[in-house]
Amino acid sequence: MSSSMNIHLLGHIHRIGRKARSLNTLFTIDKSEFMGIGTLGVRSWVCAWIIRGSAGFYAGQPPLNRVAFQRHSSEVMNRHLNDPETRFLVFKDGKPLMKKDESGSILFLTKNQLGDDELGKEFGVAPSDASSETKKYYETSRLPHTQPPLVFLGIDDRQSPTTNSSSKVDHLNPQGPAYFALDAQGDTLNWDELLERENGEWGDARSSGNNMSPWDAGVYAQGRALVDWNARNKFCPACGSPTYSLWAGWKRNCLSSVQPIEGKEPCFSTKGLHNFAYPRTDPVIIMGILDSTGEKMLLGRQKSWPKGMYSCLAGFIEPGETFEDATRREVLEEAGIEVGPVRYSSSQPWPFPSNLMVGTFGRAKDGQTIRLDLDNELEDAQWFPKSLLQSIISSPSGSTFSKKDYKQLDDKAQSHHDQESSAALAPSEKKPDELVAKEGELGLSRVPPSTAIAGQLIRQWARGELDLVSKL
Ligand SMILES: [Zn+2]
Numbered sequence: 001m002s003s004s005m006n007i008h009l010l011g012h013i014h015r016i017g018r019k020a021r022s023l024n025t026l027f028t029i030d031k032s033e034f035m036g037i038g039t040l041g042v043r044s045w046v047c048a049w050i051i052r053g054s055a056g057f058y059a060g061q062p063p064l065n066r067v068a069f070q071r072h073s074s075e076v077m078n079r080h081l082n083d084p085e086t087r088f089l090v091f092k093d094g095k096p097l098m099k100k101d102e103s104g105s106i107l108f109l110t111k112n113q114l115g116d117d118e119l120g121k122e123f124g125v126a127p128s129d130a131s132s133e134t135k136k137y138y139e140t141s142r143l144p145h146t147q148p149p150l151v152f153l154g155i156d157d158r159q160s161p162t163t164n165s166s167s168k169v170d171h172l173n174p175q176g177p178a179y180f181a182l183d184a185q186g187d188t189l190n191w192d193e194l195l196e197r198e199n200g201e202w203g204d205a206r207s208s209g210n211n212m213s214p215w216d217a218g219v220y221a222q223g224r225a226l227v228d229w230n231a232r233n234k235f236c237p238a239c240g241s242p243t244y245s246l247w248a249g250w251k252r253n254c255l256s257s258v259q260p261i262e263g264k265e266p267c268f269s270t271k272g273l274h275n276f277a278y279p280r281t282d283p284v285i286i287m288g289i290l291d292s293t294g295e296k297m298l299l300g301r302q303k304s305w306p307k308g309m310y311s312c313l314a315g316f317i318e319p320g321e322t323f324e325d326a327t328r329r330e331v332l333e334e335a336g337i338e339v340g341p342v343r344y345s346s347s348q349p350w351p352f353p354s355n356l357m358v359g360t361f362g363r364a365k366d367g368q369t370i371r372l373d374l375d376n377e378l379e380d381a382q383w384f385p386k387s388l389l390q391s392i393i394s395s396p397s398g399s400t401f402s403k404k405d406y407k408q409l410d411d412k413a414q415s416h417h418d419q420e421s422s423a424a425l426a427p428s429e430k431k432p433d434e435l436v437a438k439e440g441e442l443g444l445s446r447v448p449p450s451t452a453i454a455g456q457l458i459r460q461w462a463r464g465e466l467d468l469v470s471k472l
Helices: 002-016 023-028 068-072 076-080 132-138 189-198 206-211 215-234 321-335 384-393 403-410 418-424 453-462
Strands: 087-092 095-099 148-153 178-183 201-202 243-246 253-255 283-291 296-301 313-316 339-350 355-364 380-385
Touching: 002 384, 076 148, 076 178, 087 215, 095 189, 095 206, 095 215, 148 215, 178 215, 189 201, 206 215, 253 380, 283 321, 283 339, 283 453, 296 313, 296 355, 296 384, 313 321, 321 339, 321 355, 339 453, 355 453, 380 384, 384 453
Parallel strands: 087 178, 283 355
Antiparallel strands: 087 095, 095 201, 148 178, 243 253, 283 296, 283 313, 296 380, 339 355
8 A cells, every 4th residue: 555655646746846845735736636525434533543652653663573474384483482582472351461560561471481381282283194285274273272372473683683694684584582472361370370470460451552662562562463363263254163373373264174073064264265364454544634724734522532632533444445535534424524635644553452543634625614413423623723733732731641531531442433532542741640731722722642643643734844745
């Protein structure tokens, strides 16, 4: 997607024959992009996706080297598994194992600390008499299937030069500790002992993540999404039989392909193109919509949000939509505003459980009136002038939220719709006691901090840093 966008944009640059530096120029040259507005959908809402650290938070930056091609090899995976330097990130009910009394510090375990019982069996290989067709069903498999999910995450090759070069990291042959994620489901008796011994505790999924270092957060986000996906896909969607893990946790397959299931015909999912299930990533669009002058931004709020908080509009991308179409549809549904040109800005993983936030900027067409009655998901939406947002983002309390604010959002996090709402706040850089949010003009007193993609979009524009052509 990004490469096609780059090509697309390069075309624009070629057409205008110079580097356009203002947003107005960008939008002016792009009349061809005034395509139709997407059809009205059902789910849409305003939300703010907030992270701590840089825009790459939950993406790791630099990320683990995933060496995906190694996942096929049981031999290589078992070598990593048995390496005393290998680190294991453990989850229980989606909660990460953290160091006790050390906020934001993951307790990575070694095999020696874990013990064989908790880790389970090595990754399996096909029976020696298996046909070449059958062997693929055993590639780095985890059988018996009842063992807790174990997922290979990658190798930390940040520091270790390879033997091929004394100064450069060879990313194709990375050296450094391997990382796995393990789901500590089932009997907790041994885990209780282990926690006591290693001084660990099960952290809260969201607040623990928000307090991690950016690099740890990337490992955490990847591990949590994969462990969660494995845990949610225990049964074959085609026949209802159990599934098992293969490719070191990156695929699941119907158990009937490796062992007969009593009373059941061989599952059709084991044949053809639909024989495996893969991890999913659900894209959510989040957008900074500007008026035709480029001097005002459209922000909204839900009734359940903390007082005075407004953020960018957002919603799930639906099947068959481009980023641009989803941006236009959501803004029309939420605020009754038609949007013309749209440009991709940046993205952030959000592992609760498996979202990818896709940030865009768009420009509204002239002469429209905001209306909230189409899907009634917003309490309010308004055009906010740049000067007001500049004063809010420069104010110490302009992006400060208390524990009560987070709880207010988390309490709403029961439905699909509110999944995003609960992500609207993350711990700010300020202490909770420092919370002050005075009502300002238009009822807006707070926006997401710069550690959120919504906060990034707002600040980029308010500070005059919006320069999409040169950035892309
Ligand atoms: Zn099946």
